[in-house]
Amino acid sequence: MKENMTDTDWKTNVPKGIREIFELTVHLKGTLSGEHGIGWVQKEYMDIAFNRLHLQLMQDIKKYLTLKIL
Structure with missing residues (x-):
């Protein structure tokens, strides 16, 4: 592809x-998720599909589940 x-051009x-x-x-x-999520x-592009509140909620859920598993 390159x-x-x-x-420099590739990175920008x-x-x-x-x-x-x-x-x-x-x-x-459409959605940004792929075959495995x-x-x-x-x-890096989640802000396109989700607003700040949705992103924070997902992060909080992940933190909560991580704490429950440990």
Whole structure:
């Protein structure tokens, strides 16, 4: 995929392209999750699909469940 792109172009342009794709995906009523849920790539773009309150709620649930398991 990278072909002749410089490392700098790769690091700056690819995230912009991914954000555009995910924004269009959500606009078309799609989701950011993949086959196994939210991955490392999607994690940085969660703000496209979820507002700050939703993200905080998910983080709180994860913390609560982590404490219950330990």
